[in-house]
Amino acid sequence: MDGDSGGDIDLQSFAVRLRRMNAEFNRVAHDFAGAHGLHTTDIQALVKIFDAPSPITPSRLREELNLTSGAVTACLDRLERAGHIRRVRDAHDRRVVHLHYLDAAKDLAAAFFQPLGRGTGNALRRFSPEELRIVAAFLDAMNEELDALRAAPGSP
Amino acid sequence: MDGDSGGDIDLQSFAVRLRRMNAEFNRVAHDFAGAHGLHTTDIQALVKIFDAPSPITPSRLREELNLTSGAVTACLDRLERAGHIRRVRDAHDRRVVHLHYLDAAKDLAAAFFQPLGRGTGNALRRFSPEELRIVAAFLDAMNEELDALRAAPGSP
DNA sequence: ACATATAACTCAATGATTGAGATTCTTAAT
DNA sequence: ATTAAGAATCTCAATCATTGAGTTATATGT
Incomplete structure (x- = not known):
């Protein structure tokens, strides 16, 4: 103990805080999944699709989520069937598919995650x-x- | 001062950062799972068991992870079979099971997550x-x- | 044209999660 | 003591996501 009063700045205490926050985020995501007939993987995919600066492709998603191509296809099938995303074939390279997050689904997610956003806002404030x-x-x-x-x- | 122009302190930019960090943590956990024949759920359970201040019970885990009791039992079966945890019946209330993280398994996890700990340490430093x-x-x-x-x- | 590479998809097999119900033990009341 | 109600955990069949191998369609280089 070197003069620091709180004992709050060591690696372990940060690791605990981060793990706890991570677990809670996952729980919220799991709830959203359950509420919309989706799965944890689908939510992870939606987040990636949403946060990507430009429309992402299935193979990129495969890398990001560490899934097999079959799993990604099934995941996208579910998301598309449920009306969250749309697959758009690239005009120049027709092998490529771009994933678009539909506006209506964005609104749905925004509504669901509003409490989380408010909580984060409260913390920031x-x-x-x-x-x-x-x-x-x-x-x-x-x-x-x-x-x-x-x-x-x-x-x- | 000039920082107000950076656009770094609004809710959305924090949300993006947090989601990204969350996704990467999940990826690391997913890797650990794959490397040890486990699943994402098992890792989440291990983290909860590890971070609990006193030995946790299956029903508490059920609440924390939002799983059904059947899933928790199966998850604990896998973890116990793989030698990560041990089930210990409570002496006073024999319905209750306490979950203990085995030391050997802790060492295993510590070794695997050492890079993550180093990375976190680098960030903290x-x-x-x-x-x-x-x-x-x-x-x-x-x-x-x-x-x-x-x-x-x-x-x- | 031809061969090679890449993006995405299909499908059978594997296996985790669910949901209902069974089992074992505790607590309180009769 | 005995019973009833409640709680913690486990069992098991059905469901459905993931895997891993193989397929199709498009692109690129010789």
């Missing part, structure tokens, strides 16, 4: 802009490290 | 103790809000 910049920097740092891990699982 | 206290406070705030959401999914 407790901090000053400078503090939030630090938090954002931390999340960015974590995401950088996680990307590095994905690239080279053992080395860094 | 970029920040001063005061900054880390802010980040820890933010994670605590998020976890509080998430707990509130779990208790009353619609109200706050």
Whole structure:
């Protein structure tokens, strides 16, 4: 113990906090899945489709979610059948499919996740802009490290 | 100061960062599962068993993971068969089972997640103790809000 | 044209999750 | 003691997602 009062800044305590938050996010996602006749995988796919800067493809999803192509096809079938997404063939390379998140489904998800958004908003509101910049920097740092891990699982 | 122009402190940008981090954690967990003949659910259970302050029971796990009792039993069968946990009947209430994470399995998990721990450590090392206290406070705030959401999914 | 590579899909086999019900034990009341 | 009600866990058949191998359609290079 070196003068730090709270004992809050060691690796283990952060790991516990992060695992707990991760578990809760997964629980919310699991609830959404259940409420809409979907599965955990489908929600993960929806998040990826939603957050992708430009329309994502099934093979990219396969990489992101670590699934087999068969599983991705089945997942997209479910999402398309339930009216969440649409498959659009690329005009230039007709082998390629682009995945579009339908607006109506976006609204549905927005409505469901509104409590989560409010909760996150409440948490953010407790901090000053400078503090939030630090938090954002931390999340960015974590995401950088996680990307590095994905690239080279053992080395860094 | 100029930071207001960065667009880094609005709800949406935080949501994206958090979703991305969540997805990467899940990917790491999925890898661990695959490497040990387990499934995503089993890892979620292991995390809960590991992080519980005192030995957890199957019914508590059922609540935490939102599974049916049948699924929990099957999950624990797999974990016990694979040598990760042990079921211990409570002496006073013999209906109750307590779940113990075996030390050998802890070592196994520690070894596997060492890269993740190093990555997290790298991220933490970029920040001063005061900054880390802010980040820890933010994670605590998020976890509080998430707990509130779990208790009353619609109200706050 | 031909061969090779890539994107997405199909399908049988495997196996996790569900949902209902059975089993074992506890607690409170008669 | 005995009974009834309640709780914690487990069993099992049915359902359905995932896998892994193989197929189709399109693209690229020689």
